[in-house]
Amino acid sequence: MTTRVEQRLLEVADTSPETLQAVLEEHGWGDGLPVVPPTEDRVDRMLAQVPGDPDEELGVLHPRAGVVTPRVAAVNAVLAGCTPEAFPVVVAAARALARPELNLRGVNATTHPVAPLLIVHGEIARRGGFNAGVGAFGPGSRANATVGRAVRLVLLHVAGAVPGSGDASSQGQPAKYAYCVAENIDESPWESYAVSRGVTAPSAVTIHCGEGPHNVHDMESAGDPALILDKIASAMTSLGMNNAPISQGELFVGFGPEHAHSLAMVGLGRGDIASYLFDHARIRAGVLRRHFEERAWATWMKIVADDHLLPMTGHPDNIRVFVVGGPGKHTSLIPSWGMTTSVTLPVEEGDGS
């Protein structure tokens, strides 16, 4: 009698890149790029890095209602080229994706180009080789690239987010291949983002389902940090983003370390920055009403007069601040898909046995 685990095994002619690619295509799997063969020994090496039963249910991922377990996550991590050391982040991300407030069914199915952004915090960011510095959103770091890719493969294979059937994204976006950075805590003037959200574990991961990063460049603001924030507010003030009609949406602001220090030097903390941006990024209510037939607004926003200037989100706490990147005067704004709430969870690591 075969076990459930054995039923998950496929016989292949060989494990060459060409054969693997053909197997993936035959099943409608993969992201189009070459993969590493998910053999039993490779999957076992991943599983040795996480505690607990490899076949325990981490969550159900929609729309396919696929059950994700550490083993299933490990298969996708191997395919993506992850190192075992970084794998616990994939397991934590799988748990986060299943949380109801993240609304994965909507995130995956929508015509919007939303992709889940992973922000890795704490000890595992360093030990797993994640890039928090120069070019963090870009290529060159195996951990960022392959953990981001592993999460996308989990979405494709387990959640059924296949373009045209479970993912209706009209145009897609490059962040749907891989979207993973580490928080640059070494150069952050503030406490860890995870700690600021009440997650005090040594390692953690945040998932925010949003657009690709929109750059904000400011090198004029020496001595006047308001100029940096005004430019971010300007980038936030867009009718083209879902934050305009949906007030529960968050706006993540990934400050470059130099911008962060310019703000911290005058004593600004996360809450001050959120309040400033809440106050300065505004659009007239009448303009929003004209542009959006349906507005998922907080009740207080519905009763204001047309000439009132409304903020781009319903509450300052929806503006989230973290530090990422290297030298230079650049910050990233990551608007939300809208009907989703970010999740921060601890990353649990095993003892390698």
Place this chain on the structure above:
Amino acid sequence: MSPLIYRPDGEVGQAATSLAIAPAALDGLRIGVLDNGKPNAALVMTRLAESLAERVDAAVSLVTKKGPHGRSANAAIPCAPDVFARVVDESDVVITGTADCGSCTAYSVHDAIELEKVGKPAIVVTTTQFATIAETMSEHFGLPDTRRLVLPHPIGGTDAMTLESWADAAVDTALTLLEP
């Protein structure tokens, strides 16, 4: 022996369900319209409900948005519980949608399946461009044969007269979908 690799997809956790029993006859029945707020959704679905009611001597009993108290709607989340209860209470069959984008298709199909589960036959109004997504979602959510009524695309941005003609032309299909 050939090498073995793991499948990457995992098992499916959704329990299968089945359609509600369709009424033996439609005359005298109450038709409810559950509107997700997509542009022109209320217009095209209300017209469909009215034309259907006229054909079979039924009545349009309720047209409501799916948000709390029926005052607003967000197409990317499930129907609000109070509205769901009202629709169940005040309708014998339901027309819902429109499933003409991604997340709204997922949640229109979800809402329709929840209605079928409590015995209310529910037609999901979708469009040619989103029929495949609606079909996939129905399979994923455990009810492959949801009652999907496919209109031309797009519903948003099309003029009222055209939409009304599409709705009128879809009455025969709606009747087929509601056959016992």
